[in-house]
Amino acid sequence: MTAPILEGLDLRVLYAGRPVLEVPRIEVRAGEILAIIGPNGAGKSTLLRVLGLLEPPTSGVVRFRGSPVAWGSGDLLATRRHFASVFQEPLLCDTTVEANIALGLRLRRAASEAVTTQVQTWLAHLGIAHLARREAGSLSGGEAQRCSLARAFAIQPDVLLLDEPFAALDPPTKDELLTLLQVLLRQEGCTTVFVTHDRDEALRLGDRIAVMMGGRIHQVGVPSEVFGRPVSEEVARFVGVETILPGRVVAEQAGLLTVEVDGMKIEALGRATVGERVLMCLRPEDLVIRRRDERVGLESARNHLEGQVEDATPVGAQYRVRIACGPARGGVVALVTRQSFDDLALERGTPVVVTFKASAVHLIPR
Amino acid sequence: MELIWQGLVEAVRLIATGDPEILQIAWLSVQISGSATLLSLLAGVPAGMALALARFPGRSLCVALVNTGMGLPPVVVGLFVSLFLWRSGPLGFLGFLYTPTAMVVAQFIIAAPIVTGLTIAAMQQLNPRLRLQLLALGASRWQLLWLLMREARLPLLAAVMAGFGGVISEVGASMMVGGNLQGQTRVLTTATVLETSKGNFDLAIALSVILLLLAFSVNYLLTCIQQRGRTP
Numbered sequence: 001m002t003a004p005i006l007e008g009l010d011l012r013v014l015y016a017g018r019p020v021l022e023v024p025r026i027e028v029r030a031g032e033i034l035a036i037i038g039p040n041g042a043g044k045s046t047l048l049r050v051l052g053l054l055e056p057p058t059s060g061v062v063r064f065r066g067s068p069v070a071w072g073s074g075d076l077l078a079t080r081r082h083f084a085s086v087f088q089e090p091l092l093c094d095t096t097v098e099a100n101i102a103l104g105l106r107l108r109r110a111a112s113e114a115v116t117t118q119v120q121t122w123l124a125h126l127g128i129a130h131l132a133r134r135e136a137g138s139l140s141g142g143e144a145q146r147c148s149l150a151r152a153f154a155i156q157p158d159v160l161l162l163d164e165p166f167a168a169l170d171p172p173t174k175d176e177l178l179t180l181l182q183v184l185l186r187q188e189g190c191t192t193v194f195v196t197h198d199r200d201e202a203l204r205l206g207d208r209i210a211v212m213m214g215g216r217i218h219q220v221g222v223p224s225e226v227f228g229r230p231v232s233e234e235v236a237r238f239v240g241v242e243t244i245l246p247g248r249v250v251a252e253q254a255g256l257l258t259v260e261v262d263g264m265k266i267e268a269l270g271r272a273t274v275g276e277r278v279l280m281c282l283r284p285e286d287l288v289i290r291r292r293d294e295r296v297g298l299e300s301a302r303n304h305l306e307g308q309v310e311d312a313t314p315v316g317a318q319y320r321v322r323i324a325c326g327p328a329r330g331g332v333v334a335l336v337t338r339q340s341f342d343d344l345a346l347e348r349g350t351p352v353v354v355t356f357k358a359s360a361v362h363l364i365p366r
Numbered sequence: 367m368e369l370i371w372q373g374l375v376e377a378v379r380l381i382a383t384g385d386p387e388i389l390q391i392a393w394l395s396v397q398i399s400g401s402a403t404l405l406s407l408l409a410g411v412p413a414g415m416a417l418a419l420a421r422f423p424g425r426s427l428c429v430a431l432v433n434t435g436m437g438l439p440p441v442v443v444g445l446f447v448s449l450f451l452w453r454s455g456p457l458g459f460l461g462f463l464y465t466p467t468a469m470v471v472a473q474f475i476i477a478a479p480i481v482t483g484l485t486i487a488a489m490q491q492l493n494p495r496l497r498l499q500l501l502a503l504g505a506s507r508w509q510l511l512w513l514l515m516r517e518a519r520l521p522l523l524a525a526v527m528a529g530f531g532g533v534i535s536e537v538g539a540s541m542m543v544g545g546n547l548q549g550q551t552r553v554l555t556t557a558t559v560l561e562t563s564k565g566n567f568d569l570a571i572a573l574s575v576i577l578l579l580l581a582f583s584v585n586y587l588l589t590c591i592q593q594r595g596r597t598p
Contacts, residue, residue, distance in 0.1 A: 054498055077506055085502035091495055094517055104503040155504065 373571025414485025
């Protein structure tokens with residue numbers, strides 16, 4: 001495992017006596033992209049400011065390359081200069097694009113040839129070379145954020161801190177910039193802490209994902225672990241698990257569990273003891289719907305629930321279909337492509353069968 | 367109308383012929399008001415930045431006092447500076463009363479709150495997150511202050527213009543602490559008052575025109591600096 005380049009230990013931040021951040025431990029490993037996700041007000045930006053040495057914690061220690069940071073000392077600036085931050089707003093200075101990109105280097109009194117080289121390099125990498133002489137105030141939102149990213153990359157930071165850099169952009173611009181950032185971060189191998197409330201952004205960029213809620217980190221892990229095996233109901237809801245039903249383990253045989261949920265028998269893979277009360281979690285994209293009158297061949301999926309369509313909502317190129325299943329009419333949510341939705345002629349009341357594999361079921365102990 | 371016309375003609379004549387007394391009065395006005403403005407910048411800009419950026423108990427009271435000071439009546443300033451510099455006053459030993467130094471002191475007291483107040487406003491109109499961004503880019507404390515001043519340069523130059531405009535045009539304090547002594551403390555405003563009281567309207571108009579031209583020239587220069595490189 002790579003050694004942490006940046007660590008936070010027992011971090012606590014209080015605002016007017018109220019705790020807004022309580023993180024016993026967080027580590028950022030050299031070369032990785034750590035995405036911190038969570039709802040608004042979760043304390044993500046506060047954590048980023050503390051890790052970026054922009055705000056001292058009320059208590060706790062930040063370590064950079066193993067050494068604790070001394071707040072208020074002359075070393076603080078020297079350590080802070082190993083970092084670069086990009087915020088939601090581009091926050092450019094009232095000067096030209098190239099002068100903005102050069103700013104961090106000029107603050108470090110870099111040699112002017114080095115500044116010119118870096119500025120030209122990052123103008124080109126971010127695709128804004130044609131805007132070099134433009135006043136920053138005349139840029140569009142996307143152009144300004146490219147400039148802000150170029151300004152951060154030009155410093156060649158040891159750690160790049162990104163605080164929702166795409167939150168204010170329109171979807172096509174955001175997608176374009178996200179793809180570009182993904183390429184640049186891999187190319188540079190730059191250690192990055194990326195704060196976002198958008199789980200898709202985190203999935204695209206993050207090597208590891210930390211889920212923050214109410215000022216605390218609830219789970220840290222690789223994306224498949226966090227998205228597929230959430231540790232709590234709150235995390236599950238935030239990472240996009242839309243079906244969460246209470247149940248009880250009624251049988252176990254060679255790792256295959258039978259869980260009774262709303263009068264239905266569900267087969268799941270996992271570890272639990274018979275009689276244990278659990279929450280059954282299913283991601284909408286893991287469910288397959290067919291009409292009850294549709295003939296099917298052999299299926300490997302072990303779970304087949306009968307139900308009726310309750311409602312359907314268009315979401316981008318898909319439909320989110322809510323199905324009432326079993327005697328208690330527990331709500332199960334599935335995602336269906338528009339094409340399948342039309343082919344199946346789904347409407348309220350249509351009798352359907354929901355199919356999913358035992359491995360798609362995640363159980364959270366209650 | 368005839369009187370105004372005569373005054374304008376006299377103003378042109380005095381400027382064109384370079385009347386030594388008028389030139390001396392105009393130059394002294396520039397020196398006194400320029401010095402007072404410069405001193406008010408040296409004190410007012412740091413004070414304004416501190417009041418805008420720092421958080422400490424009593425800050426609101428300080429800001430309110432500064433804002434009140436922006437409307438300080440020059441005669442009140444003149445009165446108190448006179449009392450302090452009076453031979454028997456607390457600072458009488460300095461011997462400043464009826465000297466250009468006393469006029470600079472009085473004008474400084476008038477201009478400093480204007481510059482401080484407008485500096486506070488200039489700093490507060492900047493995006494508060496900009497400070498964080500500049501620190502995150504590696505700015506030291508001094509670099510941060512310099513960059514914030516650079517970002518607020520338009521309103522800060524407006525503060526300079528307001529400060530200079532406030533003191534070059536005031537008459538009450540200059541008259542009281544300077545005494546309007548010919549060749550020593552007579553400035554354009556006090557000379558205008560004197561000539562008007564003597565009924566020399568043409569000369570008074572000429573002095574007023576020179577005062578206006580002077581104020582315009584300084585403000586035009588500052589505006590050119592302020593608007594440099596800006597496209598509408």
